[in-house]
Amino acid sequence: MGTQHSFGWTPTTAYAVNTWISVGSAIVAFSLGPIIDRLGRRQGMMLTVGGTAIVSGLTALIPTGLALISASLIVVVRSFGGLGFSEQAVNATYINEVYQVTEDERKRRRPGYYYAWIQGGWPLGFMLASALSLALLNTIGWRGLYLIATLPAVLLVWLIFRHLKETPQFRLHQRLSQLERSGRNTEAHALAASYNVEHSTVAPFKRIWEPHLRGNTIAFSIAWIFNFFGIMSFSILGSSVLKNAKGVELSEAFWMLIIINLIAYFGYVFHGWLGDKIGRKKTIIIGWIISSLFFALMLSPFITDPTAIIATYAGGLFFLVGPYAAIQYFMAECYPVSCRATGVTFIGATSQPGIIIGGALFTLVAGSFGTQAAALWVGAAGIFVSGLAMIFTKRPHEVDLEEAHV
Known part of the structure; x- marks a missing residue:
């Protein structure tokens, strides 16, 4: 401002x-x-x-x-x-x-x-x-x-x-690349074989679209774009949603969001712990689907009491932001060393199209049907779709080979 x-x-x-x-x-x-x-x-x-x-x-x-x-x-x-x-x-x-x-x-x-x-x-x-x-x-x-x-x-x-x-x-990957650039291809392949890793000279951006990695790149990107519909709705525009959808005054909404975000912080720790127990992929899918249901409940006409609003909003945010502790780590597990940073960075960058598209849709729906409908059909629905998109991600076999020989 x-x-x-x-x-x-x-x-x-x-x-x-x-x-x-x-x-x-x-x-x-x-x-x-x-x-x-x-x-x-x-x-x-x-x-x-x-x-x-x-x-x-x-x-x-x-x-x-x-x-x-x-x-x-x-x-x-x-x-x-x-x-x-x-x-x-x-x-x-x-x-x-x-x-x-x-x-x-x-x-x-x-x-x-x-x-x-x-x-x-x-x-x-x-x-x-x-x-x-x-x-x-x-x-x-x-x-x-x-x-x-x-x-x-x-x-x-x-x-x-x-x-x-x-x-x-990365030091191993760097050494292999140096050998390749100096024309010592046989030595590079022998060194890679000794660690049982696959060394590729293909450009990192091209690698993330190779057939065995393309599915991850597409699924993760869809998940991030739609999930940021929810981030935009309930995190960036949280006070507006509380005021226009639930009739909460802005001064009260400010303090509510502080309490809600403090509760949501522990979502990171919980989902990090749960990911180690049941798997990071399952944790993300379950968390985001539960989050969408919490927000849908919060937006329903049955929730009018301030305590109930805080509880359901906090529940939604807990299961919305918490899985990011799991997904950041999981994405790094879904790409080999040679293109890992490219894959993870590319996917993270799709948050920006998510904010732009989500913001435009939110404004359009809110202008026609009100903030409550926009928060439900853009925010909560977007989170639900992001959870479903995560079903199509998987950890490639070559990452298992790399980790087994580090």
């Missing part, structure tokens, strides 16, 4: 700018996976985190009052915020490979549970950032907030540089 007022945009212009930023972010995120599969996991994390810091700093320097030029600069600079979306994918890829070779027996047996605590830092960070924005916006302005946002990222890049090592799986 601060940037909209500062740049003198109308609500329509602000919406258009945000839409183009989402498009640009998706393009950046889509293109980043192959780069990370070339650079490595460690350098990929430094690139995504450091790039996000640079984007925040540059945003604070964009001048106002230049009409189309200012808007264009905002779109271009903020589009590189797609680096931030990709950071989660790189993080999941790195953790997946590190946990395969860790000497800590607990992490080898329960990788999903331990990864869930890491993944759970995302919503806590989002809530902390929102609280700081609320407390400091009137004091230091939106430019000051963007400058402050660079500091944690710079610190994190330094910590990665000093303390994180590249994964052994």
Whole structure:
């Protein structure tokens, strides 16, 4: 809201700018996976985190009052915020490979549970950032907030540089690629055979569309697009849904959402633990289908009491966001090392088309039939479809071979 007022945009212009930023972010995120599969996991994390810091700093320097030029600069600079979306994918890829070779027996047996605590830092960070924005916006302005946002990222890049090592799986892949490039093909194939892994020189982006991986790429992408219909409806537009669909005042909705999100945080830990017990794929499918039913119940005319609204909304969000602790890790298990970052990053980037398409559908349905109908038929139904789409994902055999010989 601060940037909209500062740049003198109308609500329509602000919406258009945000839409183009989402498009640009998706393009950046889509293109980043192959780069990370070339650079490595460690350098990929430094690139995504450091790039996000640079984007925040540059945003604070964009001048106002230049009409189309200012808007264009905002779109271009903020589009590189797609680096931030990709950071989660790189993080999941790195953790997946590190946990395969860790000497800590607990992490080898329960990788999903331990990864869930890491993944759970995302919503806590989002809530902390929102609280700081609320407390400091009137004091230091939106430019000051963007400058402050660079500091944690710079610190994190330094910590990665000093303390994180590249994964052994990628080091092996890198060695095989070096042998291939130097013409030592026989030596490369012998080394790959000694580890019983498949080494491919095919471009990572092309690999994720090969016949045995194509199904995963399509199914995961559909699942993410439709699931972000729900994220957009019940997370991004949560206060609007509570106000317009259930008659909750905005001041009450704000506090309700704090309670709901705190409860939802434990969904990450629960689904990480459950994924280790019954399998990550089953956990995601069950979680998202239950989430859609909770939201449908919350939107029904039978739920009118504030306590019941909080309980059903919290239940929906618990089973909506919690499976992301399982799906981030599961996606990394569904692609071989040579294209793992590309596959996971590509799928994560489909969240942006999900937000754009879901937002347009939500607006269209809400304008014709009301917010309650939009939340039900776009948000809840989208979550249900995403759960069904996950049925068609599977872990390829070559990943099992890689993990058996690391």
